[in-house]
Amino acid sequence: SQKIEQNSEALNIQEGKTATLTCNYTNYSPAYLQWYRQDPGRGPVFLLLIRENEKEKRKERLKVTFDTTLKQSLFHITASQPADSATYLCARNGGDSSYKLIFGSGTRLLVRP
Amino acid sequence: DTAVSQTPKYLVTQMGNDKSIKCEQNLGHDTMYWYKQDSKKFLKIMFSYNNKELIINETVPNRFSPKSPDKAHLNLHINSLELGDSAVYFCASSQSNNSPLHFGNGTRLTVT
Numbered sequence: 454s455q456k457i458e459q460n461s462e463a464l465n466i467q468e469g470k471t472a473t474l475t476c477n478y479t480n481y482s483p484a485y486l487q488w489y490r491q492d493p494g495r496g497p498v499f500l501l502l503i504r505e506n507e508k509e510k511r512k513e514r515l516k517v518t519f520d521t522t523l524k525q526s527l528f529h530i531t532a533s534q535p536a537d538s539a540t541y542l543c544a545r546n547g548g549d550s551s552y553k554l555i556f557g558s559g560t561r562l563l564v565r566p
Numbered sequence: 567d568t569a570v571s572q573t574p575k576y577l578v579t580q581m582g583n584d585k586s587i588k589c590e591q592n593l594g595h596d597t598m599y600w601y602k603q604d605s606k607k608f609l610k611i612m613f614s615y616n617n618k619e620l621i622i623n624e625t626v627p628n629r630f631s632p633k634s635p636d637k638a639h640l641n642l643h644i645n646s647l648e649l650g651d652s653a654v655y656f657c658a659s660s661q662s663n664n665s666p667l668h669f670g671n672g673t674r675l676t677v678t
Contacts, residue, residue, distance in 0.1 A: 497669050
């Protein structure tokens with residue numbers, strides 16, 4: 454079965470540094486990966502989508518990479534700010550339905566001022 | 567304007583009761599979903615409807631029954647609630663398959 458694995462340990466970094474979060478998947482490469490941000494008591498908010506044939510995607514201070522050899526996606530936040538503190542979820546499309554998203558458990562990011 | 571809204575935000579009830587959670591989206595999307603987030607924060611899909619037609623039905627007990635009266639609404643009814651049903655339930659919608667999901671802010675269900 455397809456799985457998404459994210460580091461369950463929180464990432465604690467200093468303001469201004471680059472945060473890098475990892476997402477690993479099993480089995481065959483998904484057609485795309487999506488990244489979401491979730492704040493306590495709120496629903497996930499979509500950030501970026503990267504397709505299998507794309508190596509990298511950027512949006513303002515965010516960058517996502519997709520490495521089909523390593524079966525991995527990296528999510529970077531440059532010049533991190535305390536407001537970036539949240540849980541970041543990675544998701545892949547499910548193989549048996551293009552409507553199904555399979556989520557990882559998320560990595561909590563804490564940016565210290 | 568809230569894009570995906572679900573009610574109630576909190577629901578505390580006793581075992582054996584029947585309860586419903588309502589969801590509405592004003593984005594004009596064709597597809598709506600119910601996800602369950604457990605204590606370990608895993609988001610797992612339960613159901614999906616496309617144009618009022620059920621297209622995904624994961625391994626969910628029959629006690630859970632979704633109802634889609636129209637494209638903009640997807641309600642979740644739960645019969646005979648059990649302790650293990652305690653979780654946060656999220657409604658979401660998307661424009662089509664392979665599109666990003668827009669989530670509501672969740673309903674925290676506590677079964678005592």
